[in-house]
Amino acid sequence: MVNMSGAEALVKALEKEGVKHIFGIPGGATLPIYDVLYDSDIRHILVRHEQAAAHAADGYARVSGRPGVCFATSGPGATNLVTGITNAYMDSVPIVAFTGQVPTSWIGKDAFQEADIVGITTPITKHNFQVQKASDIPRTVKMAFYIATSGRPGPVLVDLPKDIQIDHAEMEFDDEISLRGYKPTYEPHPIQVRRAAELLANAEKPMIIAGGGVIASNASEELIRLSEKILAPVATTLMGKGAIPEDHPLALGQLGMHGTLAANKLILEADVLLCVGMRFSDRTTGDPKKFCPDAKIIHVDIDSSEIDKNIKCYLPIVGDAKLTLHAINEALNVVLKEKRTEWMRKVKEFKAQWESSVKEGFTPPYLMKVLREILPKDAIVATEVGQNQMWAALYFKSYLPRTFVSSGGLGTMGFGFPAAIGAKVARPDRIVVDIAGDGSFMMNYPNLACAVSENIPVIIIVLNNSVLGMVAQWQRLFYGRRYSQVHLGGVPDFVKLAEAHGAQGLRAETVEEFRKAVKQAIESDVVTVIDVPISPEENVFPMIPAGKSYEDMIVEGS
Amino acid sequence: MERQTHIISALVEHKPGVLYSVSNMFRRRAFNIESITVGPAEQKDIARMTIVVNADERILEQVVKQLNKLIDVIKVSVLDPAASVVREMVLVKIHTPNSNVRSDVINYVNVFRGRVVDIAPDSLIVEITGDPDKINAFIDLVRNFGIKELARTGVTALSRGLKSVRI
Numbered sequence: 243m244v245n246m247s248g249a250e251a252l253v254k255a256l257e258k259e260g261v262k263h264i265f266g267i268p269g270g271a272t273l274p275i276y277d278v279l280y281d282s283d284i285r286h287i288l289v290r291h292e293q294a295a296a297h298a299a300d301g302y303a304r305v306s307g308r309p310g311v312c313f314a315t316s317g318p319g320a321t322n323l324v325t326g327i328t329n330a331y332m333d334s335v336p337i338v339a340f341t342g343q344v345p346t347s348w349i350g351k352d353a354f355q356e357a358d359i360v361g362i363t364t365p366i367t368k369h370n371f372q373v374q375k376a377s378d379i380p381r382t383v384k385m386a387f388y389i390a391t392s393g394r395p396g397p398v399l400v401d402l403p404k405d406i407q408i409d410h411a412e413m414e415f416d417d418e419i420s421l422r423g424y425k426p427t428y429e430p431h432p433i434q435v436r437r438a439a440e441l442l443a444n445a446e447k448p449m450i451i452a453g454g455g456v457i458a459s460n461a462s463e464e465l466i467r468l469s470e471k472i473l474a475p476v477a478t479t480l481m482g483k484g485a486i487p488e489d490h491p492l493a494l495g496q497l498g499m500h501g502t503l504a505a506n507k508l509i510l511e512a513d514v515l516l517c518v519g520m521r522f523s524d525r526t527t528g529d530p531k532k533f534c535p536d537a538k539i540i541h542v543d544i545d546s547s548e549i550d551k552n553i554k555c556y557l558p559i560v561g562d563a564k565l566t567l568h569a570i571n572e573a574l575n576v577v578l579k580e581k582r583t584e585w586m587r588k589v590k591e592f593k594a595q596w597e598s599s600v601k602e603g604f605t606p607p608y609l610m611k612v613l614r615e616i617l618p619k620d621a622i623v624a625t626e627v628g629q630n631q632m633w634a635a636l637y638f639k640s641y642l643p644r645t646f647v648s649s650g651g652l653g654t655m656g657f658g659f660p661a662a663i664g665a666k667v668a669r670p671d672r673i674v675v676d677i678a679g680d681g682s683f684m685m686n687y688p689n690l691a692c693a694v695s696e697n698i699p700v701i702i703i704v705l706n707n708s709v710l711g712m713v714a715q716w717q718r719l720f721y722g723r724r725y726s727q728v729h730l731g732g733v734p735d736f737v738k739l740a741e742a743h744g745a746q747g748l749r750a751e752t753v754e755e756f757r758k759a760v761k762q763a764i765e766s767d768v769v770t771v772i773d774v775p776i777s778p779e780e781n782v783f784p785m786i787p788a789g790k791s792y793e794d795m796i797v798e799g800s
Numbered sequence: 801m802e803r804q805t806h807i808i809s810a811l812v813e814h815k816p817g818v819l820y821s822v823s824n825m826f827r828r829r830a831f832n833i834e835s836i837t838v839g840p841a842e843q844k845d846i847a848r849m850t851i852v853v854n855a856d857e858r859i860l861e862q863v864v865k866q867l868n869k870l871i872d873v874i875k876v877s878v879l880d881p882a883a884s885v886v887r888e889m890v891l892v893k894i895h896t897p898n899s900n901v902r903s904d905v906i907n908y909v910n911v912f913r914g915r916v917v918d919i920a921p922d923s924l925i926v927e928i929t930g931d932p933d934k935i936n937a938f939i940d941l942v943r944n945f946g947i948k949e950l951a952r953t954g955v956t957a958l959s960r961g962l963k964s965v966r967i
Contacts, residue, residue, distance in 0.1 A: 364821050365828045369871040372817075389871060422967065423813065423874040547865035550858065 243414055248376035249274040249407040252340070253282050255383035258415060261311050263287060263302065263667050265295040269315020270355060271342025274407035287667060287696050290688040292319050294660035296326020297686070299337040301661030305622055305644045306668035307460065309336040309390050316342045317355030320401075321362065325654060327397045328366040332651025333481060334454060336395035338386050339363075343372065345405040360401050368396030373403070377411035384419050393426025394545040395458055426544065430561030430569055437557055438516070438540045439573035445514035445538075447585045448474040451497060451526075454481030454650070455519015455544060455563040462486065462643045464567035465518070471574060473582045475589045477505035479520050480635055483646040488639035494593065495639075498526040499786045500632040503599065504592040506784060506795050509534060511588070516570075518542045519563040522552040523651065524788075532791035542566045599798065600637060604753055606630075606705055606780060610637035612753060613675070613703070616760050620645060621673040622665045626658035626682030629711035632782040634677040645672075656685030662700040663693055673701070673764055680706040680730060690743035693769045701763045702771045707778040708732045715781050719796075740771035749773045801856035805834065807879045807886060807957050808864065809965045813872040814840060814847040821870055822849065831855065831863050835888075835954030843967065846874065850956045877965040879957055886957040889929045891917070892939065895946030896924050905942060912938050923948055 246254070252275055256264075264286045268276040279286055289295045292314040299310025314323050320341040330337045344353040360372045369389045371382050382400055390398040442448050456465050462485050469476045469492045476486045477497035486493045495502035497509060509515070515537045520526065522541075527533040530552055541548070541555035542563060549558040559566055600607045610633055617623075623638060624647040625631040631648055640646040647665055649657040662676040676683075683704050693700055705711075714728040740747030746768050750756035756774060763770035783798040812818050819838055826833050834852040841848040853863055860878065867876045879886075896902040902924065909916055909926050912934065918925035928938050932955060939950070959965060 360817065361820065364817075364824045421871060424871045545869070547862065547869050549865075551862060 243412040245410055245412055247274065247278075247408060247410050248373075248379050248402070249278045251376065251379040251411075251413045252383065252402065252407070253278045253284070255380045255415065256284060256311065257282065259383065259387045260308070264311045264313055265289055265298040265302070265664065266313030267292055267295065267315070267319060268313070269319045269342060271316035271344060271404045272313060272407075274404065275313070275340075275342070275402070286313075287663070287692065287698070289660065289663075289692045291686065292322035293326050293656070294663070294686055294689045294692070296323045296337065296339060297329065297654070297657050297660035298664030298667070299339070300326060300330045300333075300335050300657075301624060301647050301664030302668040303330075303335050303337055304647050304661070305665040307644065308668070309338055309387055310664060311338050311340070313340050314342070315355065316344055316359075317357045319355075320359040321357050324362060324366065325652075327363055327399065329649055329652040329654045329657060330397040331366045331368070333649065334395050334458060335397065336390040337397045338390050339397060339399045341399060341401050342407075343401045343403040346374070346403045347405070349403065359399065363399045366397070367399050370399040370401070372401040373406050375411070376406050376409035377413060379406070380413050380415045381419065384416065385421065388419060389421075389424065393424075427546070427560050428544070428562040428565055430542070430559045430566040432569070434557065434559045435566065435569040436573050438559060439570050441514050441538060441540060441557065442472050442474070442516060442570070443574060445472075446582070447512050448472055448514045448516065449508060449512035450474045450476045451479065451515060451517045451520055452476055452482040452485040453479045453518065453520020456482055456485040457643045458519065459544075459562050459564040460643070461519070461564035461567050464564055464571060466490070468567055468571050468574070471571065473586060474516065475508060477501070477509065479523070479526050480648055480650045482520065483635060483648070484640035484643045487641040489641065492589065494589070495596070496635045499528065499788070500636060500782055501784060501786075502636060503596040503784055503797060504589070506786070506792055507592050508589065510792050512537050514538045514540065516540045516542070517555075518567065519544070521548045527553060528786050528791045528794075529789055532793070604751075604776070606633040606776060607637040608753065609705075609756055609774065610634060612757055613760060614639050616757065616764070617673060617675065621675060622647065622662075622669060624648065624658040624662040624665060624674065624676045626676070626678045627653045627655045628679050628682060629715065629780065629782050630677050630679040630682065630705045632712075633705070636782070638677070655682040659683060659686050659700075659702060660689055662702070663689060663698050666698045666700050675701045675703060678702050678704045679711055680704055680708060680736070681710045683736075684730075687739065690740065690745050690769065690771070694744040699767050699769050701760070703760070704736050704771060704773050705776050706736065706773055707776045707780065709778045711778070711780070712782070714778065718781070720787070736771050736773035740769075745769040745771055747771050747773070749775070751775060801858055803854055803856045805852060805854050806860050807881065807884065807955060808851040808853065808867070809877050809879055809957060809959075810849045810851065810867055810873055811841055811875040811965065811967060812847050812849055813874065814845050815872070818847070818872045819849075821872060822867065825866055825870060829862070829866055831859065837954040837956045839956075846967070850954070852955050874967055875965060879959055883960050883963060884957050885960060886931045886955055887929055888932050888935055888955045889927065889953045890935045890939070891951045892926045892928070892942065892947055893949040894924050894926060894942050895922065895948050897922050901945055905945060908938070908941055914938070
């Protein structure tokens with residue numbers, strides 16, 4: 243037992259959790275905490291809007307596997323976190339958000355900068371707390387980190403009234419906690435595992451779909467081993483990108499609304515689908531009634547509520563992706579009787595067809611290929627949301643898990659840049675690139691000031707078509723080219739914008755200039771914005787229109 | 801799939817905010833609550849929620865799983881109606897302008913094994929306990945007299961005999 247203030251207990255508890263970085267902005271209701279942080283070794287990164295704090299914590303967690311931490315003051319500080327917290331919730335990312343709150347005696351009185359952030363974040367957090375007395379702080383922090391990082395990860399918010407931060411109390415820092423209402427299932431049921439192994443061994447055309455759970459549980463090795471063992475091609479969801487190196491002969495790339503030709507064609511033929519750590523979002527399934535009606539679906543997820551939520555499966559397995567894939571591998575000691583030659587021929591054929599679809603030219607797909615050639619294998623790519631994101635997902639190959647950072651479930655424009663800042667803080671040894679659109683980058687670009695002043699050298703590639711590209715694409719395809727409120731007017735000048743923030747600004751109008759600019763950005767190792775003017779008429783294909791099924795895929799030129 | 805009424809018994813942490821997180825989950829997932837009752841359970845710090853939902857089997861399964869997912873929810877069971885005691889209480893203030901009506905009402909109350917708990921010059925308050933069907937039947941019966949006010953508690957329930965929802 244040690245006597246200290248609530249704020250001191252908070253910082254000590256964070257240090258005990260191994261927290262090295264915090265993203266945030268101080269305010270009236272967090273002054274006591276920031277006073278203690280002044281003397282701490284924890285590095286605080288001062289973002290320019292709290293939304294960026296949450297996204298940076300999110301990017302930090304995705305690339306490092308460690309929980310990201312963000313701070314905001316009460317009221318507007320806290321509510322500005324909401325989009326970022328929702329984003330982490332939708333993509334199951336472990337972040338812990340701390341918010342200041344008005345003093346307990348003022349709660350409920352509509353005090354200055356009071357917002358019911360616990361009420362607001364209940365549906366968008368895995369769990370949240372409002373600390374009622376200073377001595378509860380150490381245990382609450384412990385629980386928050388435990389809940390955020392265990393089972394299916396997710397965001398946790400801890401609301402700290404100002405008087406609690408100031409109060410002194412005898413603090414007890416326990417190492418053990420147990421929550422009677424929370425016991426995640428990690429070990430898969432052995433009978434289910436054996437049935438899965440049998441189904442896969444006897445399948446003619448097995449296929450694996452790997453989701454974010456494979457990344458979260460670090461199960462890539464087990465995934466690759468299984469796919470090679472049973473000769474099953476692997477498609478990934480947006481969240482699963484990087485689970486298998488995309489130059490692997492069995493890797494099909496992304497599946498779904500904007501899936502690769504290979505993934506979207508082969509899934510129509512598969513007879514057994516092993517779906518691991520994924521949740522059958524509408525972007526993956528299309529019309530759920532028409533999603534692979536003839537295939538037997540094995541669904542592996544650590545969250546039992548995902549089983550049969552959107553798609554009824556043939557065989558459910560509740561468990562950790564890594565442990566489950568390992569167990570299936572172990573159970574599959576049979577040698578495959580035939581080598582699935584016909585199936586492998588098809589995989590090869592569709593992959594080749596897809597690979598050859600990218601033609602040389604100053605187009606986003608080709609620029610993604612060029613970027614891939616320049617960047618080292620372990621470079622981290624974050625994306626914004628919209629066309630830029632889908633071009634990156636489709637054409638920029640990821641070779642390693644935790645190197646592709648994208649807002650999947652929430653589809654948050656403005657996510658990529660702050661997420662890239664968080665990623666670079668977590669992995670300063672890596673090159674970090676944000677593939678952006680002009681519309682998305684505009685939503686959070688003021689954090690250029692943060693990246694420059696904190697010396698976090700990320701590279702932002704703005705695929706600048708002067709329109710809200712994905713909305714324009716839908717208006718072009720489904721609304722008779724009636725372009726309503728998508729034109730962005732060709733402003734700002736992103737080179738000047740970068741320079742105004744003390745960053746390097748470059749422009750690339752040819753493939754050669756693009757190559758040169760990226761290399762210059764890498765070599766100079768400063769925050770760099772590369773403005774890449776592209777045609778506003780570009781579409782992302784293939785595409786399955788919303789609510790349609792895999793049979794209805796539109797490909798380029800069709 | 802056919803929708804029917806199910807009774808869920810959940811043990812939860814007895815602390816502020818838990819009812820909110822449960823009802824919030826129902827709203828967010830677009831599940832309907834027919835009734836919900838909460839009170840302290842047999843063990844200290846634990847409350848029992850009895851939630852009645854009208855749902856098909858698939859939605860019921862989701863409701864149970866989503867409830868289980870909440871950190872402050874400790875245990876969730878769907879009660880078997882045939883092996884459970886299910887009770888609800890209603891207080892009804894009935895318009896009784898004259899002694900004829902009053903004696904009719906009192907007769908009904910006796911048949912339903914209820915009690916008259918308040919008498920005023922032109923009204924009675926009646927308390928009836930039973931399963932929801934019995935309460936509905938009573939309300940239908942006295943509706944013609946004129947119901948001035950009505951308050952139902954919502955259903956509470958326990959499994960019979962050896963079968964228990966405990967931690």
